[in-house]
Amino acid sequence: MKWSATPFVRIVLALIVGILLYAYFDLSSPFWTVLCVLFSVSYVFVLYFTTPVQKRKWNFAFGLLALLATTLFGISITHQKKEIHWEQHFSNLCDSISYYEAIVSEEPQEKTNHFKIELTVKKVFCQNIWKEAKGNILLYIKKSEAKTASLKSLQYGDRLLIVGSPQATSPPPNPQQFDFQRYLANQQIYHQQFIEADKFRILGHAPPNRIVELAIQLRQKASLALQNAIHEQEEYAVVSALVLGIKDHLDNAIRSTYSHTGAMHVLAVSGLHVGILFQILTWLLAWIKKSKKYGNWIFLSIVLLCLWFYALLTGLSPSVLRAVIMFSLVALANTIQRNSSIYNTIAISAFLILCYDPYLLFSVSFQLSYTALLAIIYFQPKIFHCWHIEDSFPHMNKWLFQTIKFFWSITCVSLAAQLGTFPIGLFYFHQFPVYFLFSNLVVIPLATVIFSGSLLTLLFSWVPFLAVGIGFLVEKVVWLQNEALFFMEHLPYAVIEGIHISLGETLLIYTTILLLAMLFAFQKISYLYYAVACTVLFFISQMQEFFEQKNQAIFYIFHSGKVLNMNFLEGNQNIMLADSSLIYDDYQVRNLFYNYWSYKGVSPEKVKYFNISSLENGFPIPFYREKELVLFSYHQKKILWLLEKTEIDLPSADFLLISKNAVRDVEKLDFSKFKTIILDASNSYYNSKKLSSQAKKLGMSLYIIREQGAFIKELANDN
Structure with a gap:
């Protein structure tokens, strides 16, 4: 890649720097917008009022001025996009x-x-008047048998009147848990509301965007057509996710299987699917390009029409739009026979998308899409040419040669994509699929067949017997793909879980990969030295974490709703004491605890589960139980857990944990017996508020998990 041939790479990097500066330093002052205008005007002035000789002489300075203007532009558009700063935000x-x-x-x-x-809010009624307003809300409407029909009839563009006041979204109650508040904020949603089914009324229908409405209607019709042709629910769920991007029907088992085998990308409609469609169109329409007059432009028009129609079919999802924009630019560059850099094309697509919504930079799918694409473009050809198949098998027949070449190409694509995305995967998901190479050798060919067959099913949906016939074949291919992945998931060491790397360590890995790429590209030994230095820094950071985790001892209680839990973490092992409903709910355990365990160096197999209702002498921590209460001794600390209301005189303890409204009058507690009193989330909202108010009057404090989040106490150095 020649740096001079890729100006948009520099521009999009400057834009990204501006977006990151705003996000991490909250540069919300209008000063930055004014500065952006000044720098932009200065650059235009320099561009038009300097001679060619002056431009060559001050080329570096002019380029720096342009990049600074772009960085300030990134700060400005990120601020403008943040709706909660708008004066008219509700x-x-x-x-x-x-x-x-x-x-x-x-x-x-x-x-x-x-x-x-x-x-999207239009008006609010407050202070006895209606006010024009803006902003977004996530609304949850409780299901009701009496209102089922009206709830199911809700659709995009409906105008609703809703009773009540939206509440600000809350941060995650437990450490390292998925930050849903930040996820929503990146979509400009800062408030949510939970209502009963009788607290809203449909006033009419006024879709804000007719194209989006058309896209949603098309996707709904396509989903129904696929459902009519594919009768098995599990297979239909995979097809609707793979072709239309609808994941509502996927159960947790399927999601887990695809994730653990490194095949989750086929269920996220993105560049892979648009690339398959682009290749199919290129193959089918190659004869048009041979036409001497306007052949290339006719080909381009049909390809663009098909790509953008597919974008509509998927509901104009951001991941598909990214890919369609990029492939549209590639097709356009090929048509005008401009030998532009593919990196420049990718940078232009990223620039356009980030100008539209700078917060997409923080989307995991955005990051994975572009890192995978860049890695495939750069590394795949280099890996592919490491093995010359024709030299290894000079007398092989043509069919076998093409088959081996096809699977070797898939292997190279998988290796390249994994090289580009595995640091992000470790950072966000804390796992590594060991058999990703084998799974991709299976799923990429089969996904291509499923994708093509599903499009044919939709194309012939007006001929029922033909659509059902094709759908039946697609269904069997999906079944084969699922079974293959189920088999791989249950192989020994199929997935390594519990991996934790920090943001700094993630950047060190990417820097090392970049330096090694530069080493092979420019043949300079200095890049190797820098790569080794980054690797050493990474291992030093990991070793520091390892020794800190080796000596840790933590007593903690997570917010798990009404379900009881208490945890003791020692070194790289964790003991969980909880209700059976939580212990046997793998989805909830993963959602609440896995990220924290990874952060603390605890792998899932190092977790021991014990049921609080059948606690026996095998429990590894010393305890005494008397019906409604349990007294633990851990690292010279006494922890008393009160499970139900009792008349027993409570013994002294360092920590008193109250569950299930076991205490309804805090004045009956002898505060002198306890250093810390904790109310978990199994206590009702009303009782927690009441006890908190009583404690304040007495000049005492309670730790209320429902309000303050998880209770965590480091005990290793607290003796």
């Missing part, structure tokens, strides 16, 4: 809202117990 208009009017801005999602709906 949260800035009044403290309490009686009711409000809003438009359904995304397709409603039906969950087990509720409907989840994204809304």
Whole structure:
């Protein structure tokens, strides 16, 4: 890659720097926007009022000025996109809202117990007047048998009147848990509301964007057509995710299997799927390009029409839009026969997307898409040419040669993509799929067949018997793919879990990969020295974490709703004492605890589970139990757990944990017996508030997990 041939790479990097500066330093002052305008005007002035000789002489300075202007532009657009700063945002208009009017801005999602709906606010009623307002809300409507029909009829563009005042979203109650508040904030959603089914009314239908409405309707019809042709629910769920990006029907078992085998990317509609479609179109329409007059432009028009129609079919999801924009630019460059750098094309697509929404930079799918794509473009050809198949098998027949070449190409793509994305995977998901090479050798060919067959099913959906016939074949291919992945998932050491790396360590890995790439590209030994230095720094950081974790001893209680839990973490082992409903709920355990265990160096196999209702002498921590209470001794600390209301005189302890409303009057507690009193989330909201108020009057404090989040106490150095 020649640096001079890729100006947009420099520009998009400067834009990213601006977005990151705003995000991490909250540069929300209008000063930066003014400065951006000044730098931009200065650059335009220099561009048009200097001679060519002066431009060559001050080329570096002019380029630096352009990059600084772009960085300031990144700061400015990120600030402008942050809706909560807008004067008309409903949260800035009044403290309490009686009711409000809003438009359904995304397709409603039906969950087990509720409907989840994204809304765009139009008006709020507060201080006895209606006010024009802006902003987004995530609304949860509890299911009701009486209102089932009206709830199911909700659709994009419906205008609703809703009673009540939205509440600000809350940060995760437990450390290292998925930060749903930040995830929503990156989508400009800062408030949510939970209502009963009788607290809203449909006023009309006024879709804010007719194209989005058309896209959602197309996806719904396509989903129904696939459902009519593919009758097995599990296979249909995979197809709807793979082709349309609808993941609502995927169960946790399927998600886990695809994740553990490194095949999750086929269920996330993105560049892979658009690339398959692009290759199919290129192959089918190659004859058009041979036409002497306007052949290339006709080919381009048909390809762009098909790509953008597919984007509509997937509901204009951001990941598909990214890929469609990029492939559209590639097709356009090929048509005008401009030998532009592929890196420049990728940078242009990233620049356009980030200008539209700079917060997409923080999307995991955005990061994975671009790192995978860049790695495939750079590393795949180099890996592929490491093995010359024709030299190894000079007398091989043509069919076998092409087969080996095909699978070797897939292997190279998988290796290159994994090289580009594994640091992000470790950072966010704390796991590494060991058999990713083998799974991709299976899923990429099969996913191509499934994708093509599903498109044919949709194409012939107006001919029922033909659509059902193709759908039946697609269903069997999906079954084969699922079974292959189930088999790989249950192989020994299929996935390494519990890996934790910090942001700094992630950047060190990427720096090492970049330096090694530069070593092979420029043949300079200095890059090797720098790569080794980065590797040494990474291992020093890991060793420091290892020794800190080796000596840790932590007593902690997580917010797990009404379900009881207490944990003792020693070194790299964890003892969980909890209700059976939590112990046997693998999804909840993963959601609540896995990230924290990874952070503390505890792998899942090092966790021992004990049921609080059947605690026996085999429990590794000394304890005494008398019906409603349990007294533990851990690192010279006494921990008393009160499970139910009791008349027993409570013994002294360092920590008193109250569960299930076991105490209803805090004045009956002898505070002198306890250093810390904790109320877990199994206590009702009303009782927690009542006890907190009573304690304040007495000049005492309670740790309320429902309000303050997880209780964590380091005990290794607290004796």
